[in-house]
Amino acid sequence: MAYRLSSSGAVIEPASAILSIHFVLGITTSDLVSRNADRIGYHLVGNDRILPPDCYGNAIIALCFSYPPRLGEHFVLGSDDATTDISIGIPGDHVSAQHLRFGFDEQDRVIMLDCSTLGTRVSYNDQPFHLRRGRPGCPFRWVLPAGYYIRVQTGPFLFTVFVEDHSFHAEHFRANLERFYYDRRSRLPELSNINLAANLPATAGNLTPAAD
DSSP: OEEEETTTOOEEOTTTEEEEEEEEESSOHHHHHHHSGGGEEEEEETTTEEOOSOTTSOOEEEEETTBOOSSTTSEEEESOTTTOSEEOSEETBEEOTTOEEEEEOTTSOEEEEEOOSSOEEEEETTOOOEEEOOBTTBOEEEEOOTTOOEEEEETTEEEEEEEOOOGGGHHHHHHHHHHHHHHHHHHOGGGTTSOTTTOOOOOSEEEBTTBO
């Protein structure tokens, strides 16, 4: 799926898109846009035709290679405007300063890490929600496969995550992923000798759609 960013008008090509986040409850569109203007986008289909934001009429957060994380190798969702890529909530009130991180594991799968003290509830394909939380220095990890309907809840905030399917442009996606890893190393000299794709923090657990 391609996207157009609202603030700049830039188009995110399918091979550059990683995932989109659709907020359902807990935040107004105006608040979401005011705090995350650079990442608000819309679906594009056909000849640059724009689809509605989502089935709820809310804005979409688009994460992509062309607009990398502000800090480190993960996109961060939390309540601290200064250190997050997706800012929601008030610090200490249902959302930690750096609550969730989105990135890749050693198999290049998209993952979500819970780095909070409050925990996060996740549901795959309308299955029951499961509450998980990490520990200091030891986040809990979810694998987010393409094509799954993934719902995430923390406090009053509910959103869905859609991970892009890159099977039709795998080579282009792989090139973008390698460039992403290289760029992360370049911006973090202290990690220049570490393979960011294969060296994640220790996790408190691992949840995939097939295992709890």
